[in-house]
Amino acid sequence: METVRVDLPGRAYDIHIGPGLLSSAGTLMTPCLARQRVFVVTDDNVAPRHLDRFRAGCAGAGIEVSSLVLPAGEATKSWARLEEVVEWLLMVRAERNDAVVALGGGVIGDLTGFAAAIVRRGIRLIQVPTTLLAQVDSSVGGKTAINSPLGKNLVGAFYQPDLVLADTDVLTTLPRRDLLAGYGEVVKYGLLGDAAFFEWLEEFGPALRDGDTAARVHAVRRSCEMKADIVLRDEKEHGDRALLNLGHTFGHALEAATGYSDRLLHGEGVSIGCVLAFDLSAQMGLCAQEVPSRVRVHFRDMGLRTQLHEIPGGLPDADDLVDLMRQDKKVRDGQITFVLARAIGEALVVPGVDLAPVRALLSDALATPAPVS
Ligand SMILES: NC(=O)c1ccc[n+]([C@@H]2O[C@H](COP(=O)([O-])OP(=O)(O)OC[C@H]3O[C@@H](n4cnc5c(N)ncnc54)[C@H](O)[C@@H]3O)[C@@H](O)[C@H]2O)c1
Numbered sequence: 001m002e003t004v005r006v007d008l009p010g011r012a013y014d015i016h017i018g019p020g021l022l023s024s025a026g027t028l029m030t031p032c033l034a035r036q037r038v039f040v041v042t043d044d045n046v047a048p049r050h051l052d053r054f055r056a057g058c059a060g061a062g063i064e065v066s067s068l069v070l071p072a073g074e075a076t077k078s079w080a081r082l083e084e085v086v087e088w089l090l091m092v093r094a095e096r097n098d099a100v101v102a103l104g105g106g107v108i109g110d111l112t113g114f115a116a117a118i119v120r121r122g123i124r125l126i127q128v129p130t131t132l133l134a135q136v137d138s139s140v141g142g143k144t145a146i147n148s149p150l151g152k153n154l155v156g157a158f159y160q161p162d163l164v165l166a167d168t169d170v171l172t173t174l175p176r177r178d179l180l181a182g183y184g185e186v187v188k189y190g191l192l193g194d195a196a197f198f199e200w201l202e203e204f205g206p207a208l209r210d211g212d213t214a215a216r217v218h219a220v221r222r223s224c225e226m227k228a229d230i231v232l233r234d235e236k237e238h239g240d241r242a243l244l245n246l247g248h249t250f251g252h253a254l255e256a257a258t259g260y261s262d263r264l265l266h267g268e269g270v271s272i273g274c275v276l277a278f279d280l281s282a283q284m285g286l287c288a289q290e291v292p293s294r295v296r297v298h299f300r301d302m303g304l305r306t307q308l309h310e311i312p313g314g315l316p317d318a319d320d321l322v323d324l325m326r327q328d329k330k331v332r333d334g335q336i337t338f339v340l341a342r343a344i345g346e347a348l349v350v351p352g353v354d355l356a357p358v359r360a361l362l363s364d365a366l367a368t369p370a371p372v373s
């Protein structure tokens with residue numbers, strides 16, 4: 001087991017990473033518990049696959065488990081489900097010193113985290129992320145949210161967990177497409193701040209994808225270290241934390257354009273978005289011309305999408321995509337901030353980018369025909 005400590009003053013917590021952690025969940029959680037009881041929120045894909053092992057891991061340490069199983073899917077990050085989780089926690093008499101456990105992907109983590117932040121003005125939170133995306137990104141750093149009918153993640157709170165348990169064994173049941181989408185975020189860390197990690201991914205990414213435990217543990221650990229480091233510098237996103245949005249300005253517009261549907265998963269949007277961000281950086285003369293193709297080749301070799309024509313169904317034109325970027329909640333005074341790069345591993349936040357080259361880049365990308373197969 002490896003451990004990354006997130007050293008926020010007064011709210012420090014550990015991220016434990018390794019195979020088989022569910023089976024020792026009880027022992028690992030005990031230091032965070034005021035009594036031998038936890039309240040688990042999970043979804044109906046994760047429950048049949050992993051809840052029993054979590055329960056057994058708790059029973060071994062004498063910890064009683066109550067659970068709430070919600071429908072899987074993004075639609076669960078709603079006001080109605082938030083109410084359900086909050087009322088359930090009150091009904092089962094979760095006390096302020098008790099811990100609620102989010103056992104699932106980013107959807108369960110974001111929803112449960114937000115519920116934990118507001119029940120009794122804040123009860124303890126333990127994240128047990130079960131997707132690669134949740135292990136490297138959403139379970140760490142304290143952002144919680146639900147969606148509003150007006151947009152994604154528009155309602156939420158910053159609320160740090162007391163503990164994160166990332167059991168790499170649970171990833172074996174994750175559909176390959178979800179695993180690869182999570183991998184898009186892993187690559188992002190290398191691209192934004194660690195060229196050596198990107199090189200490591202070029203070499204060991206395929207092993208990670210194909211189930212190598214040591215490679216998975218290493219990638220989750222390095223990703224969490226990088227996220228923790230950025231969150232420590234800028235917990236509430238006034239500055240450096242925006243680096244984590246590399247690929248996301250483009251990616252969010254593409255997700256919005258495809259209705260947040262199965263046509264494009266978040267991490268898939270991030271992989272196309274990272275390639276576009278490097279293309280833009282090269283066009284603006286920030287990075288060398290050959291860098292974007294190295295980025296594209298790695299995503300493609302791993303089986304991720306890198307081009308707009310790989311998104312099934314039509315896309316809006318470049319003007320409309322730029323309009324979608326303007327609606328992002330990170331836009332200030334109509335100015336769009338991009339995360340661009342000087343090189344692999346050297347990203348920078350650039351506010352107020354001129355939109356003409358962005359439109360031109362998107363027009364070209366939309367016009368690139370699908371290769372004849
Ligand atoms: N809080 C943050 O900082 C942050 C960061 C990134 C993303 N997010 C949020 O995370 C969400 C996406 O997270 P996600 O990709 O984990 O989605 P998800 O939670 O919907 O999980 C993806 C799918 O995998 C299933 N699943 C989960 N674990 C499994 C397992 N071990 N085996 C088999 N199936 C499993 C889920 O039921 C779901 O169908 C979005 O709502 C996004 O906004 C939050």
Ligand SMILES: [Zn+2]
Binds near residue numbers: 266
């Ligand atoms: Zn993301």
